Amino acid sequence: MKISPYVFVAIAGASLTLSLAPFNWWWSAIIAMAALSATLNNSTTKQGFLLGWCFGSASFATGVSWVYIAIHDFGGTSTLLAVPMTAIFCIGLGLIPALFAYAYIRWIRAGIAGKTLGFAALWVLTEWLRGWLFTGFPWLYLGYGHLHTAMAGWSPVTGVYGISFWVALSGAAVAQCIVSPATKKRHGITTLGGCIILFGLGYSLQKQEWTSADDRAPLKIGAVQANISQDKKWAYTQYWATLEKYDHASETLWPTSDLVIWPEAAIPALYHNALSYFDYIAERAEANNSALITGVPTRTDDDMFNSVMVISGGDGIYHKQRLVPFGEYVPLGQYIRGLINFFDLPMSSFSRGGPNQNHLHVKGWQLAPSICYEIAYPDLIARSARNSDVLFTISNDAWFGNSIGPDQHMQMAQMRALENGRELIRVTGTGITAIVDHHGNIRTRIPSFIATTMQGEVHARNGSTPFTRFGSTPIIALCAMLAITAGLTRSGRRIKSG
Template sequence: MAALAASLNSATAKQGFMLGWTFGSASFATGVSWVYVAMHDFGGTSVALAIPMTALFCIGLGLVPALFAYIYCRWVRDGIAGKTLGFAAMWVLAEWLRGWIFTGFPWLYLGYGHLHTAMAGWSPVIGVYGLSFWVALSGAAIAFSITAPAQLKRHGYASIAACLALFALGFSLQNNEWTTADAKPPLRIGAVQSNISQEKKWAYTQYWATLEQYDLASEELWPDSDLVIWPEAAIPTLYHNALSYFEYIAERAEANNSALITGVPTRTKEDMHNSVMVISGGEGIYHKQRLVPFGEYVPLAHYLRGLIAFFDLPMSSFNRGDPDQGHLQVKGWQLAPSICYEIAYPDLVAQSARHSDLLFTISNDAWFGHSIGPDQHMQMAQMRALENGRELIRVTSTGITAIVDHHGNIRTRIPSFTAGNLKGVVHARSGTTPYTRYGSTPIIVLCFGLVISARFLRRSNPA
């Protein structure tokens, strides 16, 4: 980040655009290389097509940092404040823009790199965008202290000192308990990780074997679990097509005084949803709101369907769920649900976390294969637990299936790419962190204010 800031400090706006584009494209090419795995290994796309399509995806995403760099060089960079605070503010606004434009791609935020450093103490206060601001500001301060004229270097040193002070304060904040343990008794959890490969998941010949696998795996969990959880789209058909099976499973759960939650596709009137629902032991259904382009819906489907196999993946015609859905209720607990990709959206999870006892997410990470994708996905889930001061359950078909404490640390997990069951205990938390209460609004408003101030600030101290 310091190298990028130093390069932009001496670049024209057009040069800045190209520098930002190159930097962004290279970052995504290394950080989201799993897109190739999803397209080629599981999407039926040939190597000859998957490579250029992945490259186009990364180059397209790189346009967001390119826009950041152009605006920074053209209108924000003047003066000491512009080259430090303005740089950091513009970077965060670029991350924020990428998190919602065209349904958003909230991946590779700078702040995730500090999940396990002292800066993690700030997460319940300022969230991942706030951590990204600190990283960008630190890089800009280092760049300014190197490139500024001798008489102004002291300002760069002062900025570095301020960043170090914030880092040190993070140690103290790590000891602060923003939420408190609830009086509810602990909930005994059992989770099924089926490890059914993506190639077999939607094959009709594997349908009955899949039902039997979840049935047998759950038999080991019913006696010792208050709640058993199956992953996203565990049963590869619409809910009403497997109603008799779910009635049987509900009877097995109720016979052991246990509850069951599973991911399953559902249909309501003309709409089809990627859903998670309580089968027994409570009530509630949640329809996924943030859909994955091409994976769960196809933009411009009228023109793209049929061109290549990747545009005709199974279950790629889902509709978005309503934004005001409630929690899942199980044995008196309020569970804040999110499905797969949604755990990457900080404000979506924060909104759901309010008045909840526990965060809960299911996923099908088989699409990632043996790539860095599952670890990145898990890291984001851990950040959501830390931001909101809530324990979190994550259940996936191939891993990473785990229980995370309210400090964002993995308490227990089972190995990826193995079929097995996870057993553990979770505890309800009450109260809210500042981030849960206000979300990303304060840091985004601050960044807009800093950019505007840097733009119109008198150039009395040019650098």
């Protein structure tokens, strides 16, 4: 029985998730891209658009359908509404791969260069587009599956987009080797050989130390993971119990830690409404010569921010810049608030923090801060990493529940550490709470979904990786040049044939 090409690419798209955490079958992404490339190379533009839509919708359905947990379990939305809302979210995101497929067939697909280099370049450009369009959703990038392969050596040079390019190029080359006429298979084999060489070079790049260890003593870290479920977090009846929980959990950390960290929005109240509590906690920290950083909502005039601030032992406050649609702000809120509970979640009226905010200063250390899914933005973190000693991120992954979401989120945080050659501290309310070394490896971690504390240490790093200095600009510029060249080459062939 012959399988429909739409079903075929949907299966391929669904399998793409297997290349990422927690599965880490990195080769499945190459197979998925090979299947997409081979199918698009024998399709019309209209067919291609639908094929790309099937591929993208299926990949997001398997990769990010955990949004259902936020909508249903914690957003108070009925199953009858939560299921179609989740489906609309995944199908809507699938439109971006659909546009990729249409543009590829319409302007790029011609000759071996267009079908390999052009294919890969255009795919990366659409990943990049998805990272900022409508505030961005930089999830499920192909490159993340290579955090622990030889291709990880390229991360400090090209960032995750460069590795995504290699994955897409490898898939396109495999497709050419399988489905091309015998006389043209050698082109696919040559391209695949080039990909293998790049893979091998990754091993050499892994031995390159782009940053150097600072001679300061390590900073001793204590972190509190309170494991307060999202349905109880903002309940007024749980307010005092939450304050007491963080107070008691920190008791054993003050004497042995230079810095104690609480996660995103640890205290479920605006900072100025809990001043007496923070004054009390600051005294406890200072009595032990320890510092404290916590996530807490703040207000300035008419604006409310999702913030992280130094309570004692230093100074600094950071307001989150990249807000989660419907979670931290509601698009067209004046029209849709009140329709369903999900549009009226607690703390869903935040304002965006400004660009170029200062680092957090703690005991002479410069911490580059980010909050929650900001860690998924490569260039945002690269800019913040400059002149910093260590990367620092807090999150509330309780929204993901017991799904693959926290593993994906952690994998992206590890990639940021690797890209920038900096150690990273990550503290969350329910997990994954960990310390990551400058190679992207987890050095210290505590189990998820239990109330516990973590103790460890981080080391400052000097210098910058190429990615920290230049960000994604070089690889995006290269992909744009390759895509334009492929498009002009195709136009030239049309003119000649006409």
